[in-house]
Amino acid sequence: MKLHLHPRVSTVDPAHRLSVWVGAFQTTQAPAISWTLNGVQVQPATTRAITSARTGSMLPDPNIERAFTGVFEFSGLSADTFYQITASDNNVSADLLTRTLPDRVPTGLDNFFNVLLVSCFHAEEDGGGQASRIASSLSGPLRPHLTILSGDQVYLDLPTLQNFPNQIDWLADKFEADYVRNWSETTGYAGVLRAAPSVALPDDHEYWNNFPHVSPVIQNSFTQTGRDNWTAAAQAAFSAFQTTAPAGSGDPISFDVPPLSFFVADTRTHKDPNQMTTLDQNTRDQISDWVAHVIAGNHFPVLVTGQSLFREAAGLGGNVTDFEMPNYSDYDDLMRKLAELADAGRPLLCLTGDVHWGRVTSVVDLTKFRPAMFEIISSPTALVTSVGFDQLHQFTSAIGGFFGAIDPFPRHASADAAPIFLASNALSGRFACQQMHAQKGNHLALLRFRQSGGSVELRVVYWPWPEKGPPLPPVELNSITLTPF
Amino acid sequence: MLNIISSPAETPNEESFRPEPRVGTENNLKWLARNWPASGKQTKLIMVGGTGQISFRLRVAQSHIRHDLTPSSWSHIMLVDEEKTALEKTTIKEISLNPVNGFGFPPMTNGVKEVTLNEYRNRSRFPNIAILGIPVDLDAVRATLERFKKQRAALDSVDLILRWLGFCWGVAHSPNPLMDGMGIPSAALLDVVLGAVGFDLTPGLESRSSCPEAVWQAARWWRSYYTDQNQTEITGAYCVSHKLMNF
Numbered sequence A: 001m002k003l004h005l006h007p008r009v010s011t012v013d014p015a016h017r018l019s020v021w022v023g024a025f026q027t028t029q030a031p032a033i034s035w036t037l038n039g040v041q042v043q044p045a046t047t048r049a050i051t052s053a054r055t056g057s058m059l060p061d062p063n064i065e066r067a068f069t070g071v072f073e074f075s076g077l078s079a080d081t082f083y084q085i086t087a088s089d090n091n092v093s094a095d096l097l098t099r100t101l102p103d104r105v106p107t108g109l110d111n112f113f114n115v116l117l118v119s120c121f122h123a124e125e126d127g128g129g130q131a132s133r134i135a136s137s138l139s140g141p142l143r144p145h146l147t148i149l150s151g152d153q154v155y156l157d158l159p160t161l162q163n164f165p166n167q168i169d170w171l172a173d174k175f176e177a178d179y180v181r182n183w184s185e186t187t188g189y190a191g192v193l194r195a196a197p198s199v200a201l202p203d204d205h206e207y208w209n210n211f212p213h214v215s216p217v218i219q220n221s222f223t224q225t226g227r228d229n230w231t232a233a234a235q236a237a238f239s240a241f242q243t244t245a246p247a248g249s250g251d252p253i254s255f256d257v258p259p260l261s262f263f264v265a266d267t268r269t270h271k272d273p274n275q276m277t278t279l280d281q282n283t284r285d286q287i288s289d290w291v292a293h294v295i296a297g298n299h300f301p302v303l304v305t306g307q308s309l310f311r312e313a314a315g316l317g318g319n320v321t322d323f324e325m326p327n328y329s330d331y332d333d334l335m336r337k338l339a340e341l342a343d344a345g346r347p348l349l350c351l352t353g354d355v356h357w358g359r360v361t362s363v364v365d366l367t368k369f370r371p372a373m374f375e376i377i378s379s380p381t382a383l384v385t386s387v388g389f390d391q392l393h394q395f396t397s398a399i400g401g402f403f404g405a406i407d408p409f410p411r412h413a414s415a416d417a418a419p420i421f422l423a424s425n426a427l428s429g430r431f432a433c434q435q436m437h438a439q440k441g442n443h444l445a446l447l448r449f450r451q452s453g454g455s456v457e458l459r460v461v462y463w464p465w466p467e468k469g470p471p472l473p474p475v476e477l478n479s480i481t482l483t484p485f
Numbered sequence B: 001m002l003n004i005i006s007s008p009a010e011t012p013n014e015e016s017f018r019p020e021p022r023v024g025t026e027n028n029l030k031w032l033a034r035n036w037p038a039s040g041k042q043t044k045l046i047m048v049g050g051t052g053q054i055s056f057r058l059r060v061a062q063s064h065i066r067h068d069l070t071p072s073s074w075s076h077i078m079l080v081d082e083e084k085t086a087l088e089k090t091t092i093k094e095i096s097l098n099p100v101n102g103f104g105f106p107p108m109t110n111g112v113k114e115v116t117l118n119e120y121r122n123r124s125r126f127p128n129i130a131i132l133g134i135p136v137d138l139d140a141v142r143a144t145l146e147r148f149k150k151q152r153a154a155l156d157s158v159d160l161i162l163r164w165l166g167f168c169w170g171v172a173h174s175p176n177p178l179m180d181g182m183g184i185p186s187a188a189l190l191d192v193v194l195g196a197v198g199f200d201l202t203p204g205l206e207s208r209s210s211c212p213e214a215v216w217q218a219a220r221w222w223r224s225y226y227t228d229q230n231q232t233e234i235t236g237a238y239c240v241s242h243k244l245m246n247f
Helices: A130-137 A170-183 A222-241 A282-296 A331-343 A389-401 B028-035 B051-066 B139-151 B157-169 B187-195 B212-221 B225-228
Strands: A002-008 A018-027 A035-037 A040-044 A043-050 A068-072 A082-089 A092-099 A113-118 A145-150 A197-198 A253-257 A259-265 A300-305 A348-352 A358-365 A371-377 A431-439 A443-452 A455-464 A480-482 B018-019 B040-050 B076-082 B089-094 B113-116 B129-137 B233-240
Touching: A002 A082, A002 A092, A002 A170, A002 A197, A018 A082, A018 A092, A018 A170, A043 B113, A068 A170, A068 A222, A113 A130, A130 A443, A130 B040, A130 B089, A145 B113, A170 A222, A259 A282, A282 A300, A282 A331, A331 A348, A431 A455, A443 B187, B028 B129, B028 B233, B040 B139, B040 B212, B051 B157, B051 B212, B076 B139, B076 B187, B076 B212, B129 B139, B129 B212, B139 B187, B187 B212
Parallel strands: A113 A145, A145 A197, A259 A300, A300 A348, A348 A371, B018 B233
Antiparallel strands: A002 A018, A018 A068, A035 A040, A035 A082, A043 A068, A082 A092, A113 A443, A253 A259, A358 A371, A358 A431, A443 A455, A455 A480, B040 B076, B040 B129, B076 B089, B089 B113, B129 B233
């Protein structure tokens, strides 16, 4: 048996509580774990007891070695403080050094609240653990307090050209193996997952490309039974490995690091196959409550989604690649609700991934001529393999290299332009978009927040890494100031 | 045109930040003595608009944050550090692009230097002058400023100094640093330090992009912002007797 610990955000009082996800791999029964906190034996609260990741029809043989996972919470802690946590069962143990979130975004010159924003990680293209190496190297004043995993932490639908049996136990076994690899190996995502307490949401590859729609490259999605089996197995794996209990799969998560208020919306799990909704009623209700909470408390809202809100609807190509948020009928209502933040003068920060390029966009409210929204995209951490396209891009890049500089990111696309007006169908021409930065290639993004007067200063640093060649320096952008208006 | 946010106010604040013409041929020290705020621990800033070459370049550079693109009346801003009965001996903290005794080695203090107010007494060299009262405790500002001297990660003033000297001296193709979001160091210093103690000096502009013209606009036009944010507005007085353009 091997034990693994990853810190998770406690959504209630995250400055004084720490959640820890524990995974016990290669075992046939749940371990009986004893815990220490800073060397002292303690008994944390059980948020989700350690259970087999696969159960019922996904586990025809209960005697096979597999993964067990659970979530535990330590309370009564000090804000912004490191803790050494140890979990052990007989002769097997695992250590974790992590820290609580700050109780407020710092003021003063020296301190920042650091948020690591990542998405889209394909382990085979990670250059032998590059993402984990960079995340682990962020130390001292750059060490993240919080990691936001904004989707595609695994690619369950790869390899693209392989047909998967339409058997729920086979699918569950395959998905669990994908998670175990990314969650435990140094060439996986473990370094990113251990960098700071994290909060995660799924995007399509936590299910399959363009979930829940039929995908021409996913044979299992052709039939309702195929889709049902895959969905059940993928959701079980997501619940076991990624949910921040007590929130379950598909549930939104919100927490405050005053004056910031975070809302993490799963924009994938509840997508309607008929494109009527991308959010369920519970999430829509909670967004309404959150908007009211932000306005009443004079908070600075931070909305995390699995897909960008700053996109145009996809055309017919969306059937092959992925539909965008505006393809779903509830997008307009969502944007009208978010516009209430601008009505109240609260500048909105949107964070997302998904698109395989980075971008920073600002939005001016033309009724007030003030910056009303910003969007930061961080994608990909390690670009997924695209059979055929990658080889073509690498070939053309090599040819181009004879005549000029070699492109360090031959497989990566450049950022799309933001729409001229945000959600113009719902909001007309009220919100004008302006691109501030485009980031190409594999990267992690570090968002550094600091209170400055009555505003919040945000410094965005992209940490790119090339697939070949020498390391690249971090790219620090001009500061963004979130100012009430 | 730089991306500065304009205030929604329709009229300038001339009640708490009022015009005060010179009396006769009084120099800047006498003008300041006449308009010195009464409060004790309140932070005070002094802003000047000069007529020398460096001042001219700075004033023109800031035209990009004015809606009419005309040169600014202001070229420099400084913090009143220790008040003395004899005003000329009052010490100030500043980052000057034309320091009295030369630059020395700016990295030691992140560019911050201390001089006396006497350096700015000459009304011919500095015909435009303003005194601004900032509603934050001076001791907190001083402590933060001392920290600032050793914290180039907060604002690399040395970088700003070099960029602005390149522009002011017309070195090669040196562009206007404001267009790249690089503020004039004297104002960027105060914007960052005051922000760290809870006051928005320039609500319309990011701190590291700050400049004296943005402070002027904040004092004149952003009164409602401070009220909305439960902050006390900037108070004080000014005298603008030199303009680079007249319509």
